[in-house]
Amino acid sequence: MISIDKYEFDENLYYYTKGDGHVWVKKLDDGKIRVGFDDFGQQLAGKILFVRTVSPGKERPKGKSLGTIETGKYVGAIKCPVNGTVVEVNPAIKESPSLINDDPYDKGWIAIIDPSNLEEDLKEDFVFGESELKEWMEKEIESHVK
Secondary structure, three states: OOEEEOOOOOOEEEHHHHOOOOEEEEEEOOOOOOEOOOOHHHHOOOOEEEEEEEEOOOOOOOEEEEEEEEEOOHHHHHHHHHOOOEEEEHHHHHOOOOHHHHHHOOOOOOOEEEEHHHHHHHHOOEEEEEHHHHHHHHHHHHHOOO
């Protein structure tokens, strides 16, 4: 984990930078990806009270909604970071939405997607690695927090 300001990031993940998505992607061994909301996004949103996701089997284009999160002050879309089909949603976040706040990179994951063209999608609108992540997050913090 690396810290940028007061936010924690797993440097082994890809971060979707399009719009206000703040979604991370982890490549899985079977070619699928796990998707979640990053620490900056969850802190900015506040305590997550409810999560609604699309059903498994749904095809989602990159940039469209995978679902929504709701807090006391915010309702926002969870952006799909790649083109693909949702194969699983995390049942634990339905029961305990605050897992996204408490453990965004592990137990608070949102969905598993079977991407249609992962390598092509990762070339656009993503940062990876400490230097790219720091550069992007400094701009995000400046525009959203300060």
